Amino acid sequence: MSAVVVVHGGPWAIPEDLAKASVDGVKAAARQGSSVLKGGGSALDVVEAAVMALEDNPAFNADIPYHTDRQRCKPVCREYRHGHHDTVGAVAVDSDGNVACATSTGGLRYKMVGRVGDSPIIGSGGYADNLSGAVSCTGHGESILKVTLARLILSHVEQGKSLADSSQLSLQYMGDRVRGAGGAIVVSPSGQWAATFSTERMVWASVDQDVLWYGLHPKEKLNEKLCQ
Numbered sequence: 302m303s304a305v306v307v308v309h310g311g312p313w314a315i316p317e318d319l320a321k322a323s324v325d326g327v328k329a330a331a332r333q334g335s336s337v338l339k340g341g342g343s344a345l346d347v348v349e350a351a352v353m354a355l356e357d358n359p360a361f362n363a364d365i366p367y368h369t370d371r372q373r374c375k376p377v378c379r380e381y382r383h384g385h386h387d388t389v390g391a392v393a394v395d396s397d398g399n400v401a402c403a404t405s406t407g408g409l410r411y412k413m414v415g416r417v418g419d420s421p422i423i424g425s426g427g428y429a430d431n432l433s434g435a436v437s438c439t440g441h442g443e444s445i446l447k448v449t450l451a452r453l454i455l456s457h458v459e460q461g462k463s464l465a466d467s468s469q470l471s472l473q474y475m476g477d478r479v480r481g482a483g484g485a486i487v488v489s490p491s492g493q494w495a496a497t498f499s500t501e502r503m504v505w506a507s508v509d510q511d512v513l514w515y516g517l518h519p520k521e522k523l524n525e526k527l528c529q
Contacts, residue, residue, distance in 0.1 A: 302394075302396075302398060302490070302491050302492045303492035303509060303510050304338045304393075304394060304395050304396045304492065305393065305394055305488055305492050305494050305507060305508070305509045306331055306334035306335055306338060306347050306348070306351055306391060306392070306393040306488075306507065306508050307331070307391065307392050307393070307486040307487075307488055307494045307496060307505065307506070307507040308327050308330045308331050308334065308351050308352075308355065308389070308390065308391045308486070308505065308506055308507070309327065309389065309390050309391075309437065309439055309484060309486045309496065309503060309504065309505040310323050310326060310327045310355060310360070310361050310389050310503075310504040310505070311361065311388050311389060311439050311484075311503065311504070312439055312440050312482070312483055312484035312498045312499075312500035312501075312502065312503035313500060313501070313502065313503075314500070314501045314502060315502045315504060315517065319360060320502075320504075320517060322360040323360050323361070323504040323517070324504055324506075324515060324517055325360075326354075326355060326358040326360045326361060326504070327355070327504050327505055327506035327515060328506045328513060328515050329354060329358070330351045330352075330354040330355045330358070330389075330391070330506065331351065331506035331507055331508045331513060331515070332508060332513065332527070333350050333351055333354040334347045334348065334350055334351035334354075334391060334393060334508065335347075335508035335527075336350075337350045337351075338393070338395060338396075338508075341396075342395070343395050343397075343399060343401070344393040344394055344395040344399045344400055344401035344435075345399075345401040347391070347393040347395065347401070348391040348392065348393050348401045348402060348403035349403060351391035351393070351403070352389060352390065352391050352403040352404075352405050355389035355391075355405070356389065356405055361389050388404060388405070388406040388420055388426070388439040388440075389404070389405050389406070389439075390402065390403060390404040390405070390426075390427065390437030390438070390439060390486065391403050391437060391486075392429075392434075392435040392436065392437050392486050392487065392488040392494070393435070393488060394434075394435070394488050394489070394490055394491075394492055398431065398490045398491075399431055399490075400429050400430070400431055400434055400435035400488060400489075400490055401429050401435055402427040402428065402429045402435040402436060402437045402451075403427070403437065404420045404421075404426045404427040404437045404438070404439070405420065406420040406426075419438065419442040419443075419445035419446045419450070420442070422446060423451075424449045424451055424452035425438065425445050425446045425449050425450060425451055425452075426438050426439075426442075426445065426451065427451050428451035428452050428454075428455055430455060431490055432459075432490070433455045433458050433459050433489070433490075434455055434458055434464065434487055434488055434489040434490060435487070435488050436450075436451040436454050436455060436485055436486070436487045437451070437485065437486050438450045438451050438454075438483060438484070438485045439483055439484050439485070439503070440481060440482055440483015440484055440498075440499075440500065441481040441482060441483055443479075443481070444475050444479045444480070444481020444482075444483065445475070445481065445483055447475075447478075447479045447481070448471070448474060448475045448478060448479060448481075450471055450472075450475060450483065450485065451485070453471045453474070454467050454468050454471045454485055454487060455467070455487075457470055457471060458487070458489070463493075463495075464487045464488075464489060464493055464494065464495035465495040465497060467487070468485045468487055468495055468497035469497055471485070472484070472485065472497060472498070472499040473499070475499075476499055482498075482499045482500045483498065483499060483500065484496070484497060484498030484499065484500060484503040484505075485497055485498070486505060486507075492509070494507055494509065496516065498519070502517050502518060502519075503517070504516075504517050508527065511526065511527045512524050512525070512526060512527065513525050513526075513527050
């Protein structure tokens with residue numbers, strides 16, 4: 302078993318002028334989580350540190366306000382009207398086999414008063430169980446809530462399917478059933494992991510045995526060796 306951390310920066314049509322900053326942001330967050338793992342931190346410590354790194358990064362809309370300069374105001378508003386809201390998240394398994402998840406969001410503009418999204422709802426925006434794994438979801442909140450996406454993914458895992466297949470099946474079901482799109486990162490108690498999405502792009506990164514994996518486009522899985 303290997304200790305692993307996986308992070309995501311939200312699934313949406315990330316424009317080219319934000320692509321590099323977004324990729325660099327998740328890579329930095331994954332490295333931050335990995336440093337906590339190497340220091341003997343628990344899975345919960347790891348996901349907290351990783352998500353805090355994403356929240357502190359202005360490339361994401363999870364804490365620091367998204368770009369507000371006049372040049373980007375109109376494009377940003379258009380993105381929000383089409384459902385863009387940078388939910389960020391992390392999952393991890395530590396050396397003891399304990400798993401944890403964390404999900405944070407800056408919310409959705411033009412929402413109904415009193416709306417509660419999927420991020421804080423157990424089984425929808427995230428779920429963790431030492432017997433099956435940990436999941437952090439992102440995407441169209443109402444759709445994720447309707448199918449309880451995080452729990453749905455782990456139910457497939459519990460039936461013996463791989464993490465990637467479980468995520469893909471669940472995202473496909475959400476698309477067919479309620480016409481929603483999104484993404485998910487998953488880690489198992491044995492250290493397996495997957496990052497899957499049904500949107501145009503989703504930025505993600507993982508550190509597994511001193512190798513940093515990351516991607517932005519569908520089926521993209523790049524890697525680089527971390528310095529000791």
